[in-house]
Each structure stands twice: as C-alpha cells, then as structure tokens.
Amino acid sequence: MAKLVRGFRDIFEPQSKNFTELENCARGVFSLYGFGELRLPTVELKELFIKSTGETTDIVQKEMYAFEDAGHRQLAIRPEGTPGVVRAYLENNFTQNAPVQKFYYIGNMFRAERPQAGRYREFEQIGAEYIGNAAPAADAEVILMLKDIVAKFGAKNYKVKINSLGCDKCRPLYRQALIDFLSKEKETLCENCQTRLEKNPLRVLDCKLDGARFAGRVPTMHLCPECQAHFDEVQRLLKGKIDFEVDPMLVRGLDYYSRTVFEFQAGDASQNAIAAGGRYDTLIKNMGGPATPAIGWAMGAERVILSRGEVARPKEKSVCVVSLEKDCNETAFNLMQALREAGVRTEGGLFEKNVKGQMKQADRCGAAYALILGGDELSKKVATLKDLQTGEQTQIAFDVLTDEVKKRI
Numbered sequence: 487m488a489k490l491v492r493g494f495r496d497i498f499e500p501q502s503k504n505f506t507e508l509e510n511c512a513r514g515v516f517s518l519y520g521f522g523e524l525r526l527p528t529v530e531l532k533e534l535f536i537k538s539t540g541e542t543t544d545i546v547q548k549e550m551y552a553f554e555d556a557g558h559r560q561l562a563i564r565p566e567g568t569p570g571v572v573r574a575y576l577e578n579n580f581t582q583n584a585p586v587q588k589f590y591y592i593g594n595m596f597r598a599e600r601p602q603a604g605r606y607r608e609f610e611q612i613g614a615e616y617i618g619n620a621a622p623a624a625d626a627e628v629i630l631m632l633k634d635i636v637a638k639f640g641a642k643n644y645k646v647k648i649n650s651l652g653c654d655k656c657r658p659l660y661r662q663a664l665i666d667f668l669s670k671e672k673e674t675l676c677e678n679c680q681t682r683l684e685k686n687p688l689r690v691l692d693c694k695l696d697g698a699r700f701a702g703r704v705p706t707m708h709l710c711p712e713c714q715a716h717f718d719e720v721q722r723l724l725k726g727k728i729d730f731e732v733d734p735m736l737v738r739g740l741d742y743y744s745r746t747v748f749e750f751q752a753g754d755a756s757q758n759a760i761a762a763g764g765r766y767d768t769l770i771k772n773m774g775g776p777a778t779p780a781i782g783w784a785m786g787a788e789r790v791i792l793s794r795g796e797v798a799r800p801k802e803k804s805v806c807v808v809s810l811e812k813d814c815n816e817t818a819f820n821l822m823q824a825l826r827e828a829g830v831r832t833e834g835g836l837f838e839k840n841v842k843g844q845m846k847q848a849d850r851c852g853a854a855y856a857l858i859l860g861g862d863e864l865s866k867k868v869a870t871l872k873d874l875q876t877g878e879q880t881q882i883a884f885d886v887l888t889d890e891v892k893k894r895i
C-alpha cells in the first residue's frame with residue numbers, strides 16, 4: 487500500500503479546522519494593520535537561501551530540500567518565507583516605485599529536520615514583513631500585531647522575549663568577546679558548536695544542546711548609542727501594551743538579523759518557539775538592492791495551534807435526505823440540491839443503501855434531521871422531516887419545504 491513519507495502528515499477534520507481558524511484570525515488582524523497578502527512560489531533558486539538565510543545556518547547546511555531540475559537548475563523547496571519576499575520586492579521594482587511595503591504570507595515551509603512533536607518536515611508559517619521603515623515604531627508595531635493574532639486565536643501561556651543584536655558597528659566587538667569567552671570552553675562544546683564558534687559564535691547561544699548552560703555567564707552585548715536608543719524606544723513603545731522580557735541569550739538562528747530580535751515561546755521544550763522574528767536592515771542591500779531597513783516575523787501554525795489546545799466547536803445543524811425507493815431517488819437528489827441552494831447544510835445521497843443503512847449514515851454525519859421520501863410521499867408531493875433527537879415526524883409539502891427546513895435549522 488502507498489505510504490506517507492516520514493515527517494509529513496495528512497491533516498483531517500477537526501484538526502484541519504484549526505488551521506483555517508488561525509489563518510482567518512491572522513488575515514483579520516493583518517487587514518487592521520494594513521498588511522497585504524503576497525503569494526509566493528514554493529520553489530526558488532537554492533542560491534537565494536544560501537545568500538540570505540546564510541551559508542552557516544542549520545537551515546541551509548542541514549535542513550534544506552535542494553535538488554537539480556531537468557534543466558540543470560539548482561533549486562530549493564523553501565525552508566522559510568523572508569528570502570522569497572525580498573526577492574519578489576526587488577524583482578518587481580518596489581524599491582523605486584513604492585519602497586514602503588507591508589506584506590504577509592501564509593504557506594508551507596519544508597525542512598529536513600528530525601521529526602518530533604511540534605517539529606515537522608512540512609509545516610505552515612504565517613509571516614509578515616514590514617519593509618522600508620527604520621523607526622522603532624515599526625518594531626513595536628509588528629510585535630504588537632503578532633501578539634494580537636496569537637491572543638485573538640487563543641494561544642495560552644506564552645512568553646515574549648526580546649533582545650537587540652546591534653549593528654555592524656557594535657556586533658563585531660561582541661562577537662569577539664564571545665569568541666574569547668567560548669574558546670576557553672571549546673572542548674566542552676558539541677561538534678556543531680565547535681565549528682560555529684569561529685564562523686558565527688552568536689549561534690552557540692542558540693544551540694539546543696549547549697545554549698542553556700551559558701545563560702547568565704556569557705559576556706553581554708554593548709550596544710552603540712544609536713542601537714541602544716533604538717532598543718530603548720522599542721521597549722518604551724511596548725510597555726503597558728504587552729508583557730515582555732529582555733533576554734540577552736536570544737540570538738536567533740538566521741544570519742540576516744540586526745538590532746531587535748524577538749520570540750514568542752510556549753513551554754520549556756526545545757521546540758517551544760511559536761513565533762520569531764527580527765529586524766534585517768542589511769539583507770536587502772546584501773541581496774543587491776538599495777539599503778532598505780526591514781523587520782518581520784514568522785509563526786509556526788502547528789505550534790500556535792498546539793499552545794491553544796483542544797477547543798469545543800458548536801455543531802452545525804444539517805439535514806440528511808433519505809430515499810425509500812428507487813423511484814424516489816431522483817426527486818430526493820433534487821431536494822438535496824434545492825436545500826443546498828437555499829443555504830441548508832445537506833447530507834445524503836447513499837440512495838442505493840436500504841433505509842437502515844441510510845439512517846445510520848444520517849446518524850454518523852451528525853445530522854439534526856432526516857428528510858425521508860417514499861412512494862407515498864412522492865405521490866402527495868410531501869416529504870417527512872424527522873427530528874433525530876426527539877424522533878418527532880412532520881410531513882411538509884414540497885413547495886414550502888426549504889422554508890420549513892430553514893426555520894428549524
């Protein structure tokens with residue numbers, strides 16, 4: 487038999503409803519904040535992610551689904567959304583025509599990671615990118631927008647952490663201080679971190695194995711006056727509107743971040759980040775565009791859904807049409823269509839089965855009523871509406887049928 491690929495999932499109802507609810511909730515909030523949807527391709531040139539996400543990141547080194555197509559192009563199935571957004575922004579000349587843009591995207595991302603709860607090889611991200619505004623207000627705005635979505639959706643017990651990674655002026659000093667500190671403990675670091683130490687020491691703090699034990703011991707970042715003022719202002723704008731804590735250990739695993747970074751975390755597991763993001767003021771220039779500030783985030787739909795937990799949904803009332811005889815099947819079919827046209831949720835259609843089988847089906851699909859049609863009824867142009875809770879039956883004439891059913895549903 488055909489088999490599902492490891493790390494991938496089929497999502498049936500009611501779980502699939504969680505995704506629709508989250509997406510609808512997000513779309514509503516995006517619209518309030520003036521963000522417009524950007525639908526992006528799933529496949530990009532592999533080079534795009536190497537140049538933007540970063541050559542030394544886990545995503546590019548270990549997790550990317552990359553392949554060569556028949557035309558010998560080196561492609562990748564997107565592991566994240568930001569590089570595609572920036573590519574689309576640059577390629578479509580927004581830099582000249584309308585440099586300030588607020589985009590959101592909803593789509594599946596792919597990473598060849600070890601599958602576990604909250605970590606899949608195909609997962610959904612909902613993301614936002616605010617391009618062209620360098621002010622601390624933009625940072626505060628996107629963080630509050632993220633909070634609005636998560637809170638409105640009903641995610642529980644999450645913490646908001648923020649930090650500043652500084653800029654090209656202040657980060658190199660910190661980087662060196664970190665290399666000096668970590669070099670003393672090099673032997674105790676995991677294999678990955680021993681390499682990271684030279685290439686990107688900040689990432690050691692983000693390591694799932696080594697990160698936590700450096701908390702409170704590592705040298706802290708000394709921001710340049712501009713970066714400090716920016717970070718202070720972000721915090722001032724957020725105060726009173728959202729609970730957050732400054733975490734000097736929060737460094738994020740991607741290459742392109744500068745200044746403000748943030749994470750929404752639920753629980754203590756290693757896959758606890760329900761959403762994460764930050765400023766990337768140098769990425770657009772590095773990708774060949776003019777110097778353009780930007781900030782964005784992405785949330786993992788599965789993790790936000792997990793943090794909300796099970797929800798009770800009111801059952802939608804429906805009618806199940808049952809035909810007692812072959813001669814009634816066509817009229818029964820037409821009744822189903824008439825009811826649907828009138829806006830009534832209608833099941834039925836298993837007319838080849840006997841009454842018992844059809845009633846069982848009505849029960850299975852949770853119908854509130856069965857609409858039963860037999861030869862007797864057909865000749866009188868009526869149908870029997872049976873309340874499946876009380877067992878009560880009423881005969882209703884065809885010409886008032888949809889109105890009468892609608893009254894009860």
Ligand code: ATP
Binds near residue numbers: 604
């Ligand atoms: P993690 O530290 O958990 O590996 P990350 O830093 O790789 O996360 P980002 O690249 O910032 O994550 O992606 C943003 C969000 O996407 C994460 O906060 C998380 O909610 C979600 N996410 C990332 N990888 C996965 C995955 N493999 N399965 C499900 N959700 C994921």
Ligand code: MG
Binds near residue numbers: 544739
């Ligand atoms: Mg990861």
